[in-house]
Amino acid sequence: MRAPIQVVAGVLRDTAGQVLVAQRPAQSHQGGLWEFPGGKLEPGETPEQGLARELHEELGVELLASRPLIQVEHDYGDRWVLLDVHLVSSYRGEPRGCEGQPLAWWPIDALNQDRFPPADRPVIQALGLPSLCLITPQDAPDPTDQGQKQRMEQFLACLERATDAGDMLVLLRAHALGDAAFAALARALVPVCQARGMRMVLNRAPGALSGLSAQGVHLTARYLHELPEPLTKRTGLLGASCHTAEDLARASDLELDYAMLSPVQATRSHPDAQPLGWDEFARLVRPARLPVYALGGLTPAELSQAWAHGAQGVAAMRGLFPAEWDSTS
Known part of the structure; x- marks a missing residue:
């Protein structure tokens, strides 16, 4: 049985409660859709270590505190993904698209699931629910x-x-x-x-x-x-x-x-x-x-x-x- 591709992502919020999303490059898998910042785990990394690295590389911010939000398994046919999403409660720095990716701050109730990859859709559901x-x-x-x-x-x-x-x-x-x-x-x-x-x-x-x-x-x-x-x-x-x-x-x-x-x-x-x-x-x-x-x-x-x-x-x-x-x- 094939192993899933392990991906970690972080949900950053601003003082108004909006969340940060990034647009995937047009030529990539699920290109043009929006996603929560993150990427593949490297060998030997914990999800927390991978999240800290990804946020630094993609957004130029330092992760200070986070907690698990939801894990999602999704089979795209050509690849099987395990998406491990964390809710970021504290970070240092001002997020910017370090890899040239467009960024946007959207209210949670404005997150249209059709504009995100299927694996991200349960994440949007989780963000709309209390603990x-x-x-x-x-x-x-x-x-x-x-x-x-x-x-x-x-x-x-x-x-x-x-x-x-x-x-x-x-x-x-x-x-x-x-x-x-x-x-x-x-x-x-x-x-x-x-x-x-x-x-x-x-x-x-x-x-x-x-x-x-x-x-x-x-x-x-x-x-x-x-x-x-x-x-x-x-x-x-x-x-x-x-x-x-x-x-x-x-x-x-x-x-x-x-x-x-x-x-x-x-x-x-x-x-x-x-x-x-x-x-x-x-x-x-x-x-x-x-x-x-x-x-x-x-x-x-x-x-x-x-x-x-x-x-x-x-x-x-x-x-x-x-x-x-x-x-x-």
Whole structure:
């Protein structure tokens, strides 16, 4: 089996949050398209060493600090590439095209995937997602039940405290509620998320979400395999829960925006489930062609470990939702 060409790239951001892109020479592979600065690893180099060298050679800057963002395997037919992308948090110098390549600073939401090589497209997806995903507790209140009015107020207060921690994706999961109660709960949560500039995705079958203004849908692993083809006309984020390599492959083939892989560690909610552990998580995620959150027994304290094992970040319920909610249930 042929070995992949190992390529390292860096995402540099300016003070406005824009990212630096460079245009590939017209005569090169994928010529004329834009990319994130980087290049092939040399024999014996670590990704960090290769990134520092490439940024110095291509941009004339000194790398000071970075962390893993995403790894992408892509088969172009004539070559198989393993793209290892790092998010650069600190560098010294003013980037310039040292090899004559055009440079540009673009906002993340202006990164058109069609203007980049296919291997870079999951990178753009990863840049558009936060590192944390808050999953709401399963015992969410029913807003249509007047007897649960106080619990509803407590739930919203807990959500506000949880989202004070910083940018995160909010996943509303309340399987015990019927469609009408779920819709009412979603409408009540929208103002909280909007006030903090956060997106909310709904863990419900797409057909049950007509008229709701959330920013995406999150599919169960079972529903993931029932979709006949990619939802090319969808709006907003589309993600899914995954537990196996087959689940992740299906999510990649359907071109979802993200996935969650679980359980990484033992959890109270699924005590009989066999944890993957970080090494198995990394093995399963490496061939996935989309950002993958680590889920199961985790807290924000494990973010660095998650990044080091190929995760987009950490998804959590008890690890992010205030502990006092347990006492109100």
